[in-house]
Each structure stands twice: as C-alpha cells, then as structure tokens.
Amino acid sequence: MARESAARAGAERPLAELGLRRRVSVVVPGHTAVMLLARDADLIALGLADWLPAAVRALGLRAFPIPLRLPPMELGMARHPRNDGDPAHHWFRERLAAAVLGLPGP
Structure with missing residues (x-):
C-alpha cells in the first residue's frame, strides 16, 4: 500500500544510516488508534507527542524526543x-x- 510505504519511509532511511532497522508490528488508520494501541500493548508509537501532547498525557502515555532527523510529515x-x-x-x-x-x- 502506498500509505504504508510512505509511513515507513520516514524513519527507515535515518535508521539504516545508523546500521539499525525497525520492526513494524501494525499499521493503523489514525492517531487515535495509535495512542490506544500504544497504551494497551507493548509497542512504541512514533511522532505523537509533537502535536498531540494533551491527548498523550490524558491516556497516561510517556513521550520522548525522536533521536533521529526525520523528514517532515505531510x-x-x-x-x-x-x-x-x-x-x-x-x-x-x-x-x-x-x-x-x-x-x-x-
């Protein structure tokens, strides 16, 4: 799927430059689903805290800066x-x- 490929491309290149790769367990249709899944599973959600800080805190999630230079999200x-x-x-x-x-x- 084009959407999945675009979502993965953002972090794959910077990780590869460091000799790392990630394992994508699930792709969901929106940020609400990401936050609920991250809250209830042993998973990491990428890029939520930048523009949803109140929702992240309300769900009891912890946010950390992404230690990579990622391209802007469209x-x-x-x-x-x-x-x-x-x-x-x-x-x-x-x-x-x-x-x-x-x-x-x-």
Whole structure:
C-alpha cells in the first residue's frame, strides 16, 4: 500500500544510516488508534507527542524526543465542495489548521 510505504519511509532511511532497522508490528488508520494501541500493548508509537501532547498525557502515555532527523510529515485536509461556502466550516478549518501547525488562531 502506498500509505504504508510512505509511513515507513520516514524513519527507515535515518535508521539504516545508523546500521539499525525497525520492526513494524501494525499499521493503523489514525492517531487515535495509535495512542490506544500504544497504551494497551507493548509497542512504541512514533511522532505523537509533537502535536498531540494533551491527548498523550490524558491516556497516561510517556513521550520522548525522536533521536533521529526525520523528514517532515505531510498532512492534508479534505472536505466536500458543498462546505466551501459555509462560514462555520471555514472557521473550523482555519482553527484546525492553526492547531495542527502550532500557530496562533486568527
């Protein structure tokens, strides 16, 4: 799958440069599933603490800096065209983007 390959490519190259490799046990569709799985299993989740610190703490997880130089993660936002003219939807998208990017709200 393209999504799985893209997710793995981010950490594989920096690890290989150090003579290391990782073993991916599971690939899940979203960050909520990652956090719940990491909480209830003997697994490590990569890259959550940077933009979900409150959720990480609320679930009792511990976050550590990733000791690798990783390429930036690409995020996207999709919506149905019927929502383009909806002021409330526009307001929500702006706030969501600002929160994910760590920017102050408008």
